[in-house]
Amino acid sequence: MTATSARPAQRRRPIDAPGAPSRAVKGVVLILLCAAVILPFVGIVSTSLADRAQVNASGGFVLFPTSVSLDSYRTIFAGGVVSRAMAVSVGVTVVGTAISLAVSTLLAYALSRQGSFGQRPMLMLVLFSLLFSPGLIPNYLVVKELGLLNSYWALILPTALSAFNVIVLRAFFMGIPAELTDSARIDGAGHLTIFARIVLPLSKAVLAVIGLFYAVGYWNAFFNALIYLNDSGMWPLQLVLRTYVINNTEMSATDLGSGVENLPPQPSIQMAILVVTIVPILIVYPFLQRHFAKGVLTGAVKG
Amino acid sequence: MESSVSHTDVATGDTSSRPVGLDRTTTGMSSGAPRPFLRRRRNPWYSRLIRDRALLVMALPGMALLLLFQYLPLLGNVIAFQAYVPFLPFGQSPWVGLDNFAVIFNGDPAFVNALRNTLVLTLVQVILVFPAPIALALLLNSLLSERIKRAVQSVLYLPHFLSWVIVVAVFQQVLGGSGMINNFLRTHGADTFSIIGNSDLFVGLLTSQVMWKDTGWATILFLAALSQIDASLYEAASMDGASRWRQMWHVTLPGIRGIIVLLLILRLGDSLTVGFEQIILQQGGVGLAASEVLDTYVYNNGIVGGQWGVAAAVGLVKGAVGVLLVLGANKIAHLLGENGVYKS
Numbered sequence: 011m012t013a014t015s016a017r018p019a020q021r022r023r024p025i026d027a028p029g030a031p032s033r034a035v036k037g038v039v040l041i042l043l044c045a046a047v048i049l050p051f052v053g054i055v056s057t058s059l060a061d062r063a064q065v066n067a068s069g070g071f072v073l074f075p076t077s078v079s080l081d082s083y084r085t086i087f088a089g090g091v092v093s094r095a096m097a098v099s100v101g102v103t104v105v106g107t108a109i110s111l112a113v114s115t116l117l118a119y120a121l122s123r124q125g126s127f128g129q130r131p132m133l134m135l136v137l138f139s140l141l142f143s144p145g146l147i148p149n150y151l152v153v154k155e156l157g158l159l160n161s162y163w164a165l166i167l168p169t170a171l172s173a174f175n176v177i178v179l180r181a182f183f184m185g186i187p188a189e190l191t192d193s194a195r196i197d198g199a200g201h202l203t204i205f206a207r208i209v210l211p212l213s214k215a216v217l218a219v220i221g222l223f224y225a226v227g228y229w230n231a232f233f234n235a236l237i238y239l240n241d242s243g244m245w246p247l248q249l250v251l252r253t254y255v256i257n258n259t260e261m262s263a264t265d266l267g268s269g270v271e272n273l274p275p276q277p278s279i280q281m282a283i284l285v286v287t288i289v290p291i292l293i294v295y296p297f298l299q300r301h302f303a304k305g306v307l308t309g310a311v312k313g
Numbered sequence: 314m315e316s317s318v319s320h321t322d323v324a325t326g327d328t329s330s331r332p333v334g335l336d337r338t339t340t341g342m343s344s345g346a347p348r349p350f351l352r353r354r355r356n357p358w359y360s361r362l363i364r365d366r367a368l369l370v371m372a373l374p375g376m377a378l379l380l381l382f383q384y385l386p387l388l389g390n391v392i393a394f395q396a397y398v399p400f401l402p403f404g405q406s407p408w409v410g411l412d413n414f415a416v417i418f419n420g421d422p423a424f425v426n427a428l429r430n431t432l433v434l435t436l437v438q439v440i441l442v443f444p445a446p447i448a449l450a451l452l453l454n455s456l457l458s459e460r461i462k463r464a465v466q467s468v469l470y471l472p473h474f475l476s477w478v479i480v481v482a483v484f485q486q487v488l489g490g491s492g493m494i495n496n497f498l499r500t501h502g503a504d505t506f507s508i509i510g511n512s513d514l515f516v517g518l519l520t521s522q523v524m525w526k527d528t529g530w531a532t533i534l535f536l537a538a539l540s541q542i543d544a545s546l547y548e549a550a551s552m553d554g555a556s557r558w559r560q561m562w563h564v565t566l567p568g569i570r571g572i573i574v575l576l577l578i579l580r581l582g583d584s585l586t587v588g589f590e591q592i593i594l595q596q597g598g599v600g601l602a603a604s605e606v607l608d609t610y611v612y613n614n615g616i617v618g619g620q621w622g623v624a625a626a627v628g629l630v631k632g633a634v635g636v637l638l639v640l641g642a643n644k645i646a647h648l649l650g651e652n653g654v655y656k657s
Contacts, residue, residue: 117375148389230476
């Protein structure tokens with residue numbers, strides 16, 4: 011995308027470059043669009059850092075903090091609801107991503123060996139599943155019948171396999187030159203050896219991208235936890251965010267479990283929760299961004 | 314790929330299938346002559362099964378998850394025809410025929426309301442949300458500086474990766490009663506407004522959230538299509554004296570027509586699905602009359618309300634109509650000469 015789109019732009023430049031007015035309009039539009047994305051985050055981070063006097067004076071939302079205080083972060087990390095939810099979210103994301111990656115790559119490899127036993131019907135099952143979603147109630151019943159209610163497995167197993175990701179991985183594996191796998195076969199390697207020693211090492215980049223997509227999915231999920239977990243003590247971060255920020259439930263000292271006498275103002279605590287939910291995404295985002303366009307296009311073309 | 318498989322048939326598959334025995338004794342009776350002929354035919358299924366057992370073991374966990382959570386739930390739809398009792402073993406509840414479907418056929422007001430809201434949202438979003446990434450992609454594509462283009466893309470793609478919980482929270486912080494904008498207006502003595510929790514503006518709020526979250530991301534496919542347009546077409550048009558606007562109309566838009574038609578048809582195929590998580594998070598403030606859509610109807614009646622059979626019936630009809638719409642949309646895409654989601 012980048013290399014090919016650079017060329018027409020450079021060739022067009024000498025013929026008729028846009029005039030100054032149209033460039034100015036474009037510039038303003040783009041700056042406004044970027045501001046619409048960036049400014050809310052500036053405000054959120056600022057409010058989480060602002061001290062009590064400024065938050066109270068401003069009526070709840072601060073765009074530029076005059077003095078910085080880390081009290082709200084100290085409060086939410088003191089071992090209460092938010093700390094626990096953070097641990098749950100990290101745990102579910104790490105374990106879930108590991109399971110998803112393992113299961114998807116193994117399946118994608120098996121589906122990439124054309125002509126093997128059962129390969130066509132299994133591929134058909136994977137492709138066909140893209141056409142429909144099973145529905146909320148039947149899904150709930152299956153999870154219930156499997157005895158997964160009120161278990162963290164309910165947050166992982168139902169969404170562990172993404173057919174779309176399997177297809178992207180399969181397309182990538184099929185692009186690995188057959189000479190490599192053939193020569194390993196002749197040397198006596200079985201499928202597991204070929205998979206572990208040849209296919210996986212050649213696929214590090216695509217594995218990283220697919221893994222990140224899975225991880226973002228697990229991190230962002232809240233609905234599974236809402237319907238499958240009855241005990242609010244098991245909630246992941248997104249549900250805590252929903253309860254205390256969107257539904258604006260007042261956070262008490264017992265919720266926070268910190269024994270702090272003087273709680274920071276509610277808006278600061280709320281925005282601190284929002285920040286810790288966003289930051290992991292921001293950390294992986296540059297990496298995702300470098301590769302995702304390619305992944306999306308592969309899927310779109312081969313899917 | 315094909316050649317490697319047939320190669321292994323000879324090298325390993327053959328020897329591993331021999332100990333199966335039965336096949337050997339029967340063919341052995343009629344002397345060795347027909348064996349090469351038999352061998353050249355397709356391997357019997359059990360010998361391929363044994364040959365490919367490693368692959369099957371590798372596929373097993375993934376296929377198990379797929380069958381358990383994608384195909385097994387289809388069986389769960391039987392409760393649409395039952396008066397489901399949660400504590401009875403699965404499938405033991407009394408059968409009630411099509412009673413659960415009565416809300417659909419008799420036009421239960423709550424169901425009709427949910428259906429209407431769904432279709433209104435789809436319509437508004439097709440009109441407002443769908444063209445936005447096309448316009449943005451054209452704007453980005455017209456930028457001469459590759460650096461600026463990349464920087465803008467980095468910023469605008471970001472919201473796609475945030476969860477709906479975060480997006481809804483961010484909108485509350487910006488537009489809410491004590492949010493960023495109202496605070497600004499208040500401190501400057503202007504009138505404040507109420508958008509969050511206002512049922513009249515709910516459709517607009519949902520639409521703007523969808524646009525904020527996904528417009529940047531949705532440009533990817535359009536930008537890819539734009540980069541495929543032959544640059545010499547622009548040069549030719551420019552030589553003929555076409556202005557930049559005429560170039561856009563006669564070169565750029567025809568060049569991306571295919572992907573526009575395809576994505577539009579796919580969106581229409583998905584007509585019955587609108588922002589489930591997004592709406593669930595915000596239903597509290599605005600009430601069901603304005604905010605209930607089909608997916609939330611299933612959730613509120615089934616999992617919250619305990620009317621399992623009715624909810625499953627609505628979900629089943631919605632799913633079936635949804636598959637028909639997707640297949641129909643795909644068919645239309647093929648008829649228009651575009652590639653659909655799947656081929657043949």
